[in-house]
Amino acid sequence: MEVDIIIKNGKIVTPSSIVEAGIAIDKGRFVAIAEEQNLPTAREVVNAKGNYILPGIIDEHVHTLDMGMAETNENFITGSMAAAAGGVTTVFEMPLCIPATTTLRAFQQKREVADKKFIVDFAFWGGAVPGNIDEIPKMVDAGAIGFKAMMAGSVPGVFEVLDDGMLLDAFRMIADCESVATVHAENEVILNHLMKKMKAESKKDIHAFFEACPVLEEVEAISRAAMLAEEARCRLHIVHVSCPQGVEIVYKRREEGREITCETGPHYLALSQEDGDRLGPYLKFAPPVRSKEETEKLWEQLAEGKIEALGSDHGPHPKENKEKGWADIWEAGNGAIALESFLPVLLSEGVNKGRISIQNLVSLVCENPAKLFGIYPQKGTIQVGSDADLVIVDMNKEGVIDAQKFHSLHKHSPFDGLEIKGMPVLTMVRGKVVAEEGNVTGEPGYGKFVRP
């Protein structure tokens, strides 16, 4: 039988091996992995040119915003163009948008917009905020991938912090729904206390921001969230862990049998406080980067399997907003434009510099997130029957992260100017090429909603 596409001359990377074989795709799914002469005939042939073929990348932690912020910050079209160009085939959208994804209604409304705009596939995190506990089961039914709560960093009127009592209730509800919780783990009280102190001392540069967010305030919050989740018997996934101390807390508890996992991201791995003077407000995101030494320890923990997943924490602001932070760091927004550089930075700084293997990477950004959030084997793997999401990467291709060329609405990045070796050259979602050599060929509305 003739199929839609076959891919020849590539090396398929799985968490445990690298297989030289061709791939056949039909109606959006993988239908054969075979030696080339045993592939079915196809209407279209893609030549992988000897490159690695990875399952499509899942970025489990993205703010593409849209709706109330579609014009000002980012929207599902620009955001998913960035994803496609960067090799990301499934995006887990965070609930901190306007309106926030904290009710079934807002969930459905976001869904409607997303269905029309997304170029790559997408899932939605629900939000847990004060007073919305009864919406949680409804959003589970509507397909939420998990639920995010903030322990610090309230957006007043939009997405407010849960105090420990509410968090415990939310965890119990999430556990009842057999879903998974995540938290933004910072100790809000300490954060505010130190920020006030910095301001009182007229400290206004990025180092003041670092000083206001010491490791302690993050690890304390991680530890507290873990204790509450354990009491509630709720699966907990700590996002954007910035420091090795935080990873150790999670790892030890997991070793003791608790269902707790964590995520870090390229910005915590390839940037550090030593870059503060150079990057100023472009390093403002929370929790902040740590020291170079801690950064290297994080890479080791990745290689040792102590960290389950990676997320870009793409969080876009206009350049003017960030630029204000040079004069007064407290004026700049938190977040970095990070989706399009996500995979290139990991390939270059991680795989090509020998810190992690390409197979580790496939575990971290394909198989693990798919399994953690219940979308495996639909996503996260190249095997017969799975969605034909893949990215071909050329490990020898050299370039530079150039924010001007980003597809995001705004054109800046803490990685701007970073020399890169190892880049995605073709991104395919359900059998359709959505980007090739940096050019986005997918169309808004092609992306589909993914649910656990």
Next chain:
Amino acid sequence: MEVDIIIKNGKIVTPSSIVEAGIAIDKGRFVAIAEEQNLPTAREVVNAKGNYILPGIIDEHVHTLDMGMAETNENFITGSMAAAAGGVTTVFEMPLCIPATTTLRAFQQKREVADKKFIVDFAFWGGAVPGNIDEIPKMVDAGAIGFKAMMAGSVPGVFEVLDDGMLLDAFRMIADCESVATVHAENEVILNHLMKKMKAESKKDIHAFFEACPVLEEVEAISRAAMLAEEARCRLHIVHVSCPQGVEIVYKRREEGREITCETGPHYLALSQEDGDRLGPYLKFAPPVRSKEETEKLWEQLAEGKIEALGSDHGPHPKENKEKGWADIWEAGNGAIALESFLPVLLSEGVNKGRISIQNLVSLVCENPAKLFGIYPQKGTIQVGSDADLVIVDMNKEGVIDAQKFHSLHKHSPFDGLEIKGMPVLTMVRGKVVAEEGNVTGEPGYGKFVRP
């Protein structure tokens, strides 16, 4: 040379042995430990009748209040009469009085009143509250034994809770002063959250109170306080740990090299939630008692040396106040009248029931607190040169805890009616008998201020 007093026919208990020897006392200090024929001559001879002689008991955790609450709750005369009758020779007064001991001025004012009224010796805890950080070094100079902060249980306008940011600052200041911090460790947010829930459900009995104070909210706070103190490199002593889980947290961190210790008390050891129906509001103190099973585990931890000290947490309220709690537990005050029964309960339930040895007890209520708070060897030991504080205990004397006979201003106790074997028969402070067979013979103003 003729001395003031000699004590014959007793067995001196130390943490490591029991010595049959006489004691000579002169000018308020021990001047000889000797076989009886080698004692100096004395103006007065006390016959210990073959009983154990313990160093005078230190109760490191007492609210004798006075001043603003002298008429309503307790005062230094009635409180220290209870101490004397109960074998306690040094009382560490807590700062939660009116005015609270949170400024040098309040400290001095309390000192003036105490100097005139105390029958036994006394030390003062200072308080750490919002805004008083500069008073801490002044109170250290004035002789504060350590500093107490509340993580929950604000008394508005009197003694308010420190949030985590303030607590960190306070710990840093206390560490700078080389003093020691203690905390009331409960998670205020969870506590209030659950209390509100109980009230909303019209739950009003003691079991609702227990339900509002789960083990989690205490151990989370212990864990958090420990992390903050460690960051500040501050010595931390967790008072009134109610549960074995809390002790384990403290013990593990100490084993890892941190300066952290803890206290429990007879009410957590000899009472449990199983007594709830019988005792109702008389079991209302915070943190609450736990299950019988947890209680037994606490005794084991005491015997294993995992707990350093014991305190009565004497916290008096009028009987009317407590009685209101039968109808509505939320109306009753937190606290129990506990000073006079402190030693008898430990002798009877602990030593005579074989759970701890008499030598363990001397470590826990004499030597350890004296060392932890820097008043050793002035207090806490029977050795030449030390203050002649002692208590003679008759391990075979039987009786009943009878709150009607308490010297405290109010006459109630969760232990009322408990059959006891093992009681103090003579209490001596600096060479003066202040109580004998339950009769207080000491006089107000005899007690002296003790400082580290």
Next chain:
Amino acid sequence: MEVDIIIKNGKIVTPSSIVEAGIAIDKGRFVAIAEEQNLPTAREVVNAKGNYILPGIIDEHVHTLDMGMAETNENFITGSMAAAAGGVTTVFEMPLCIPATTTLRAFQQKREVADKKFIVDFAFWGGAVPGNIDEIPKMVDAGAIGFKAMMAGSVPGVFEVLDDGMLLDAFRMIADCESVATVHAENEVILNHLMKKMKAESKKDIHAFFEACPVLEEVEAISRAAMLAEEARCRLHIVHVSCPQGVEIVYKRREEGREITCETGPHYLALSQEDGDRLGPYLKFAPPVRSKEETEKLWEQLAEGKIEALGSDHGPHPKENKEKGWADIWEAGNGAIALESFLPVLLSEGVNKGRISIQNLVSLVCENPAKLFGIYPQKGTIQVGSDADLVIVDMNKEGVIDAQKFHSLHKHSPFDGLEIKGMPVLTMVRGKVVAEEGNVTGEPGYGKFVRP
């Protein structure tokens, strides 16, 4: 292109998923995994009838003996018939044969015999014995899969124990050769001491044997071997761990970063000392089975991933030899006939009783041993390019372990009579069906030597 075989209508089991797809095989290797309509055409079609298809089972621990014991105990033909019938496609032959596989010459000699007789594929363990250290690198070059040493259980003149000094030297040599060591971990001194005591007391039944082999003597040896291997920086795989205590020692050291792994087997999982009276000498193997309670703990450890691999420890003796043990346990040989029942017992007692998943099983007897011993992905996985070894299992097929029908030279088993649900129905080695429904269709000489 037409291929040799396709398999339709099966479910391929991998460690992380179950894939409904067809398989194409050509020239002994998997050439396609594909939806059935996308499979190439084939000369032969196998219908898997909806059953699971597992990668061919690797039994990493087998004594098929032959040569000096070919007539008396077992030989490569009967042994590999048992393997094929039981779903085992690769056998790791142990070196305790006559002549022992402890020199290059013996290795080659065994190879010559095996090449002619084996029906399934095979690898060879080398032996480390006193005086043969220089043979180790030669046997590595000849393809040894790893090296086995005995800490107890000398066969005088054939395969003698290494003392701790020799073991250290052997571990160093094995580490230099980048090979892997295994040990029979028992404390020979304690074993002999207790055996002598039993004999002196005229204790002669299986319980005396159990008494002579307490958990202590095994775990002490495991601990000692681990310390020596660590000193030598040698990878160590402890075979036939019989007790959860031993697994914990291995697991803890691995968690601390050492390269140490372990194996247990169905006889330790599905039999216990409680079966002693019933099975007598048929339970005589070393180390012995443990209590039912320990057995259940072993299953838990398997499910938790604390144990990496499973081996049958097939160790055949004539029935007469075993039967002597009823009168005098010390007269019976150590070992059980276990190869043919290996997979059925695991399917029935493990998978069908819900103790482990079918995917766990594929990790334990396919992927893990292949990876541990460097033959992955040639063996242990169903993926394009790998050897077309597989076994189709019918999880609903019921039967009874009937030793009379065993293909081994001798017809007995501790599992004889065990009711089974879940059995292999077709075994394929490199594209050739070697057994079907218990009938061996493979031919001697078909099996190939496998090397790391």
Next chain:
Amino acid sequence: MEVDIIIKNGKIVTPSSIVEAGIAIDKGRFVAIAEEQNLPTAREVVNAKGNYILPGIIDEHVHTLDMGMAETNENFITGSMAAAAGGVTTVFEMPLCIPATTTLRAFQQKREVADKKFIVDFAFWGGAVPGNIDEIPKMVDAGAIGFKAMMAGSVPGVFEVLDDGMLLDAFRMIADCESVATVHAENEVILNHLMKKMKAESKKDIHAFFEACPVLEEVEAISRAAMLAEEARCRLHIVHVSCPQGVEIVYKRREEGREITCETGPHYLALSQEDGDRLGPYLKFAPPVRSKEETEKLWEQLAEGKIEALGSDHGPHPKENKEKGWADIWEAGNGAIALESFLPVLLSEGVNKGRISIQNLVSLVCENPAKLFGIYPQKGTIQVGSDADLVIVDMNKEGVIDAQKFHSLHKHSPFDGLEIKGMPVLTMVRGKVVAEEGNVTGEPGYGKFVRP
């Protein structure tokens, strides 16, 4: 009443404080601790000149040999003169003499000789050797302080090694007798293996000896002994632990609740392999010294309380015997002359260099060994009723370890020439001065046998 002696003007050191008080002694026991004006009158007054007064030192690990080696190696007169001069008031004699203390008869015979010769008090270790298990309870009845077994270092025909099976039996018997076991913990097999290798390579200097005794062979034996003792539920005290790794093993098991303790000695603390060239055969004792770095770690462990006791392991050989080791280390005997320098080295290198406090020292060489071996409070403390054993130490007195002046039969020492600050100036046993300023004034036969 007039007493025999009073000591004025000293500072009594206890594990928890330093008391300025006088001491009265009568009939060999302490009868008063008192301020000087409250001491009874005395026939004799000793002026401590402001120095520290320590309880008499217990050296729990001494070979004073006598009998078959009285003329050649050491005897109870010369040995106990060394003890007295060095501040040691109680010696625990090891059983490795001729005849070995392994039978009741030998025990009694040794007792007869010792009763006549010892100047200071003494206790006897019994020996556990092959075949003497029934003698153990008899020696317990005769007063053995504990039992020593050798895991390595057999003296053929005199004192042979127990293999693991015998060790387990011995531990069980010792546990039944409620006594305490100790072991010489080295792995004999590895030791012999490496020694043979060294000899084969014609390595003959002290570094060859060090190479033959790696840390591994000691810690493996400690670990094994611990496992066996635990199985037998026997209290175990590991003597002469030479390395921090060994201490950690003991410490961890004790933390897990096992009754296991350990000893190290001044030679492991103040000497290291870096002294090898300088000291050659005078560093030959087993286990050997370790690196300077490990030495410093041992001091830290002492200060942290991870090591319970100290012993000199005094093991005398003629100088000619040791000197042979310069040419061929294998010709020299194991052991050093160490009793007289025991306390001075600890005072100088430990206390005066700030590594441990004088109070730590009193725990380590007075109170702890007395308690561990059941002779407290008769020995190990200055308190009323206890034996009047004490040593006055002048912490400012400077000198040099001069082996020529040793009272031992032979005049050599690895510490010879070491500059010392801090020395004993008066040693008293049961109220009698047995040495003063290095001159022995005690008489043979004064020393008394001490039993648990």
